[in-house]
Amino acid sequence: MNGEGIIGLLIFLVIAVVCFVIYFLPTIIAFKKERDNKVSILALNLFLGWSLIGWVVSLVWALKEV
Secondary structure, eight states: OOHHHHHHHHHHHHHHHHHHHHHTHHHHHHHHTTOTTHHHHHHHHHHHTTSHHHHHHHHHHHHOOO
16 A cells, blocks of 8 residues: 555544544533433434434433533
């Protein structure tokens, strides 16, 4: 593999990790804040996070103060 291929692969991996973190941001927040319903937020984020509505709902749910 030449230098161009390695740089392209690294760029792809960085973008993939950033997208993964953004997608699971509501779940990460819920686990950091130790929410009682963190598993439910994870399930909602996992199964409906692909739709913008599901992602926003899970984010609001994770940020909501008890």
